[in-house]
Amino acid sequence: MKSAVVLFPGTNRERDIAVALERATGQAPAIVWHAETSLPKVDLIVLPGGFSYGDYLRSGAIAARAPIMRAVVDAAEAGVAVLGICNGFQILTESGLLPGVLLPNAHGKFACKNVALRVETSQTIFTGGYEAGQTITVPIAHHDGNYFADDETLARLEGEGRIAFRYVGENPNGSIRDIAGVYNATKTVLGLMPHPEDATDARHGGTDGLGLFKGLTAALS
Amino acid sequence: MKAKVHITLKKGVLDVQGKAIGGALASLGFGGVGDVRQGKYIELDIAETDPAIAKSRVEEMCRKLLANTVIENYAVEILR
Numbered sequence: 260m261k262s263a264v265v266l267f268p269g270t271n272r273e274r275d276i277a278v279a280l281e282r283a284t285g286q287a288p289a290i291v292w293h294a295e296t297s298l299p300k301v302d303l304i305v306l307p308g309g310f311s312y313g314d315y316l317r318s319g320a321i322a323a324r325a326p327i328m329r330a331v332v333d334a335a336e337a338g339v340a341v342l343g344i345c346n347g348f349q350i351l352t353e354s355g356l357l358p359g360v361l362l363p364n365a366h367g368k369f370a371c372k373n374v375a376l377r378v379e380t381s382q383t384i385f386t387g388g389y390e391a392g393q394t395i396t397v398p399i400a401h402h403d404g405n406y407f408a409d410d411e412t413l414a415r416l417e418g419e420g421r422i423a424f425r426y427v428g429e430n431p432n433g434s435i436r437d438i439a440g441v442y443n444a445t446k447t448v449l450g451l452m453p454h455p456e457d458a459t460d461a462r463h464g465g466t467d468g469l470g471l472f473k474g475l476t477a478a479l480s
Numbered sequence: 481m482k483a484k485v486h487i488t489l490k491k492g493v494l495d496v497q498g499k500a501i502g503g504a505l506a507s508l509g510f511g512g513v514g515d516v517r518q519g520k521y522i523e524l525d526i527a528e529t530d531p532a533i534a535k536s537r538v539e540e541m542c543r544k545l546l547a548n549t550v551i552e553n554y555a556v557e558i559l560r
Binding site: 407 | 493494496497499500544545546548551
């Protein structure tokens with residue numbers, strides 16, 4: 260599986276995802292600067308976490324209009340898998356690749372801790388390494404993770420099985436219907452607030468994130 | 481000409497910053513303050529002499545970048 264990681268000014272989780280991808284696939288991802296206008300031929304594009312453009316205007320708003328995003332949208336529309344984590348999820352909603360928006364956390368504070376997530380389906384290229392209904396523990400680190408969409412959009416997402424992950428037990432940010440991650444209509448684009456890449460080594464305190472990378476590698480290799 | 485853009489959160493969308501401002505006002509002793517909603521104000525200088533064209537261009541900017549219409553409304557005012 261070949262992969263590319265997009266780097267924006269203010270991205271800070273590119274090394275975390277690069278290490279996780281290399282561990283899962285044996286191949287380091289290409290790192291692509293936001294000002295580029297084309298991507299290498301890859302099976303997976305990752306928009307990592309961070310604070311692109313200092314979260315100016317809205318989280319992910321400026322990054323979503325960066326030159327490289329035209330190529331990301333074109334690749335996504337051609338069926339290439341796209342994974343947006345944390346700020347990457349915010350960028351995907353701002354770019355229109357995923358519905359809804361990430362509002363500031365309802366409690367007004369930055370949230371940095373491990374959370375429990377339920378894997379809603381194992382029938383996607385992202386979640387084949389898990390069982391449907393399985394609970395996994397991965398960290399979050401965000402200020403704007405409060406997922407919001409209108410009722411009509413939520414009904415469509417739930418009806419089409421497009422909720423990827425939900426928070427179990429405590430909802431750490433007030434997100435509507437406990438949503439932690441969603442898919443696009445073809446389930447080839449996934450955005451999620453938690454950081455599975457930071458739960459891939461025993462020294463992280465847990466390895467529940469490995470299933471995502473194993474699933475992707477199995478599906479895309 | 482100059483364009484003034486006001487961006488406000490739609491009704492019903494949680495405004496965490498507005499709530500924090502309201503709390504700070506209360507702690508300063510300002511009583512009687514109800515709901516507080518925070519928005520954005522953006523001023524643009526545009527090289528366009530026709531106010532109608534200027535307004536429609538700025539409205540397009542709002543739809544494409546300045547506002548996220550999932551959660552925000554925008555209002556554009558053109559000044560000569």
